[in-house]
Amino acid sequence: MTDILYVVLLIIGALLIYFRPLAKTFGIPIYWEIGAGSLAIVAFAIHMMVTYVIQAEIEESLAKQPCGSSSPQGQCYNLDRSVCEAAWNSVDQGCKDEAAPVLKERPGALIGPIVNRCKARRMDKVLRFNRIKADTRLCRAYFDYIDSPH
8 A cells, every 4th residue: 555655656756747737837846856856755664664665675684694594504504593593603702712813823814604604514513413304406516515624
């Protein structure tokens, strides 16, 4: 229902800008009419962004976080999300300490991938028996990644 209201607002805004009926009828300066029409179009654009684009982006972002439904941890282990997140977060400081020598050697180095691989390995050590039995490409690649020595 609100979408219809905003589509009507879009049409009114476009008509105000194109035909300028208030300027012709009442002698209002056209800049006010163009401004009002532009405001209506911007309101429509903001509504569409908030309703459709941003909401989908938030859901996608949450699904890709560690232990999210689209992440390797979420797809490759039979775990409740809260258990997975607790295991993932419990190894955080140890992995940062493990990556500290790299940061000390190269102060500008990005240690995020090192920390994430370390966290994945440590989590897998504890939860190895909770791996899913299905052999999917994502899980196979993920387990090969964390099992590789580099």
